Amino acid sequence: MHVPPIPTLTAADPQIADLIERESQRQHDKLRMIASENYVSAAVLEATGTVLTNKYSEGYAGKRYYEGQQLIDPIETLAIERAKALFGVEHANVQPYSGSPANLAIYLAFLEPGDTVMGMALPMGGHLTHGWSVSATGKWFRSVRYNVSRETGLIDFDEVRDLARRERPKVIFCGGTAIPRTIDFPAFAEIAREVGAVLAADIAHIAGLIAGGAHPSPVGHADVISTTTHKTLRGPRGAMLMCTAEHAKAIDKAVFPGLQGGPHNHTTAGIAVALREASTPEFGAYAHQIVANARALAAALIERGFDLISGGTDNHLILADLSSKGIGGKPAAQALDRAGMELNYNTVPYDTRKPFDPSGIRLGTAALTTRGLTEQHMPQVAAWMDDAVSAARKEDEAALERIAGEVRDLLAAFPSPGWAATA
Numbered sequence: 001m002h003v004p005p006i007p008t009l010t011a012a013d014p015q016i017a018d019l020i021e022r023e024s025q026r027q028h029d030k031l032r033m034i035a036s037e038n039y040v041s042a043a044v045l046e047a048t049g050t051v052l053t054n055k056y057s058e059g060y061a062g063k064r065y066y067e068g069q070q071l072i073d074p075i076e077t078l079a080i081e082r083a084k085a086l087f088g089v090e091h092a093n094v095q096p097y098s099g100s101p102a103n104l105a106i107y108l109a110f111l112e113p114g115d116t117v118m119g120m121a122l123p124m125g126g127h128l129t130h131g132w133s134v135s136a137t138g139k140w141f142r143s144v145r146y147n148v149s150r151e152t153g154l155i156d157f158d159e160v161r162d163l164a165r166r167e168r169p170k171v172i173f174c175g176g177t178a179i180p181r182t183i184d185f186p187a188f189a190e191i192a193r194e195v196g197a198v199l200a201a202d203i204a205h206i207a208g209l210i211a212g213g214a215h216p217s218p219v220g221h222a223d224v225i226s227t228t229t230h231k232t233l234r235g236p237r238g239a240m241l242m243c244t245a246e247h248a249k250a251i252d253k254a255v256f257p258g259l260q261g262g263p264h265n266h267t268t269a270g271i272a273v274a275l276r277e278a279s280t281p282e283f284g285a286y287a288h289q290i291v292a293n294a295r296a297l298a299a300a301l302i303e304r305g306f307d308l309i310s311g312g313t314d315n316h317l318i319l320a321d322l323s324s325k326g327i328g329g330k331p332a333a334q335a336l337d338r339a340g341m342e343l344n345y346n347t348v349p350y351d352t353r354k355p356f357d358p359s360g361i362r363l364g365t366a367a368l369t370t371r372g373l374t375e376q377h378m379p380q381v382a383a384w385m386d387d388a389v390s391a392a393r394k395e396d397e398a399a400l401e402r403i404a405g406e407v408r409d410l411l412a413a414f415p416s417p418g419w420a421a422t423a
């Protein structure tokens with residue numbers, strides 16, 4: 001059953017309660033490997049399900065547009081102070097509703113419509129809001145994009161520098177959604193300084209690794225840092241912007257009143273709780289275990305003939321091109337889901353297929369590490385993945401079902417935050 005239990009909801013709205021109960025069981029039974037997902041703690045779940053959702057608080061602590069902020073102000077201030085201490089930044093804004101609005105605030109703070117922004121191309125591992133054509137950021141701004149090397153799958157800093165010198169962007173984004181390697185923040189900072197651009201580091205995927213000391217920090221290199229709070233950082237769905245004192249006013253004004261109305265106070269409380277959790281030595285060990293698991297899984301997949309972009313991983317994320325396995329990313333991801341392993345189909349650099357039916361799959365180890373799996377389990381995970389991909393090719397549904405049962409059996413021994421067999 002769901003933890004914390006939901007008896008009042010069950011009585012009031014059995015249909016919704018039943019779907020939530022089944023989702024908590026589904027999350028328990030599946031090997032969840034979507035690289036941007038995790039399991040929050042019961043404490044974070046409790047904080048997000050509170051009366052804080054009833055309150056409007058436009059503005060910032062001490063400068064609100066509605067009364068009754070006696071307890072909201074200290075909650076938001078705690079979240080801010082914890083973010084500043086954890087990441088070692090001068091200023092934090094915890095109000096962005098999620099990653100895309102956080103990134104939009106960077107545009108509003110530093111650019112005028114039509115100005116030039118530079119980011120990693122989406123099919124190379126960037127994010128929609130780093131100036132991709134279908135996003136408002138690519139429609140309302142002039143965007144230029146860097147790639148990864150076709151040979152190595154790594155960023156070519158000569159290309160980034162040449163592009164920046166030629167196009168003179170006002171903002172350069174680094175970071176993204178499908179980058180399996182360490183981001184070289186000092187190299188980006190050097191280029192941004194040379195062309196007079198603001199460097200924005202989008203650390204959504206790796207925030208928890210940075211907090212836990214398992215990835216270098218952009219602090220001291222980037223002018224502004226955006227992150228979601230629900231990926232490796234293991235908080236509720238939300239986002240934060242962090243920056244030097246110099247940019248604090250511009251960032252705050254861009255979030256409110258520039259883009260948003262009232263902050264989601266229940267989320268702010270959940271973020272504060274998650275930040276406290278992330279400041280513990282246990283979280284540091286967790287962050288390092290995520291990376292150790294990803295490395296072990298990458299090695300086991302390579303042994304089984306998977307073609308990994310960049311040849312492996314330095315973080316939580318693995319991007320595999322399935323062309324050599326004779327199957328597209330989408331049918332493979334769908335079959336893996338039926339086999340109890342949840343991940344997503346993904347474009348790979350220089351993909352010859354369409355984004356809705358690409359060549360690759362993307363997976364990560366943040367959630368399975370939260371469950372308590374370690375390096376010793378990764379060869380088995382890779383074997384299940386390989387078997388499921390073969391079964392998908394042969395349309396062998398019985399094999400997929402058998403694997404899903406084996407996954408469930410393994411996971412039965414690993415507690416799932418948010419679910420328990422009994423209350």
Ligand code: DSN
Binds near residue numbers: 035036099127177
């Ligand atoms: N949807 C997120 C991810 O999966 O990486 C990015 O916005």
